[in-house]
């Protein structure tokens with residue numbers, strides 16, 4: 027008789043998971059204030075209040091709202107005067123926007139591998155990739171793990187490089203008491219629908235440097251100077267957000283700390299359980315981290331310890347047990363459907379540049395292994411339940427482990443992409 031839910035047996039749980047985004051009358055109240063005030067955009071009071079509060083929350087001097095996370099990276103690069111021919115070191119395992127923003131400022135993304143235990147940028151690979159053209163390192167705090175910021179800041183200092191933190195997954199993480207996005211020169215956040223603080227679309231930059239604050243202000247506002255400051259106007263466009271988005275963000279920020287602590291507690295509880303299961307390895311938690319945000323919850327699966335059963339079969343079995351979306355990490359950028367620099371003629375401004383931005387010239391074995399063979403990813407909503415809900419995830423993995431023989435019968439198409447979103451019907455994460 028079948029034991030696994032995927033073969034028709036009872037699943038570990040049938041009840042649903044918390045939904046996202048979380049909202050209540052506070053969002054409605056603040057949106058109503060904006061509607062009635064008649065100030066709907068353009069340096070309005072809600073936008074400034076959010077920028078200030080989010081900076082305070084993260085331990086940065088300055089915070090600025092921008093239209094989305096991609097733009098936040100683009101403006102950070104432009105504020106640091108990074109452009110034509112400059113190289114920026116980017117992890118190969120990230121959402122395409124991290125590298126796409128680099129080519130949008132005419133610089134070259136140098137894709138490097140990640141550490142197997144964290145899936146974040148490998149400092150050794152960063153050091154090996156530095157050339158006289160390198161201008162910045164762009165670490166990503168991926169899913170539920172901060173990049174090794176001590177090593178990255180040391181390398182940057184030694185080679186006189188800027189550090190731009192892609193913190194799109196890490197609102198609320200803290201490294202030695204300081205917030206993600208406030209450790210390097212500029213931090214970049216996304217507030218797109220699936221992120222842990224959201225206004226549907228939106229973004230923000232954090233910085234401690236007044237010069238960068240003033241420059242990002244201008245860059246996001248068609249080159250205008252900040253208030254009554256003097257200086258050189260810069261060429262730019264409109265990357266502002268509306269007061270409606272800022273109103274929602276203010277309400278979301280009021281809940282962020284409690285939600286981050288809840289996800290962190292549940293993630294630690296699940297990791298402790300998973301660590302006891304043969305063939306399963308949790309993503310590391312670095313000792314410098316006092317608080318870890320989770321955009322997604324990821325763990326590693328070892329096929330060899332599951333009698334050769336593919337991670338795809340394991341993911342499908344887990345999905346059936348817990349009734350939630352289960353996926354792989356991002357497609358590595360050297361072979362990613364949504365990162366195709368050679369499809370845009372705008373980037374063909376020299377043969378040399380065209381060759382330099384070819385993602386296929388980079389070798390990313392750890393990223394590839396994570397994507398193809400070993401990653402198991404759950405959305406952050408699955409960390410927002412009770413302790414018992416979290417234990418269900420451990421119970422489900424234990425149950426599959428105990429029924430490896432039956433797991434072998436699950437047929438998967440190994441020629442299909444590793445990602446299973448298409449078959450789950452759950453919203454795709456960016």
Ligand SMILES: Cc1ncc(COP(=O)(O)O)c(C=O)c1O
Pocket residue numbers: 094095096097120121123124166192194195215216217218228229456
């Ligand atoms: C790691 C990472 N960087 C950057 C972005 C870009 O943010 P946005 O979608 O708001 O432009 C995202 C998410 O979408 C992301 O996951």
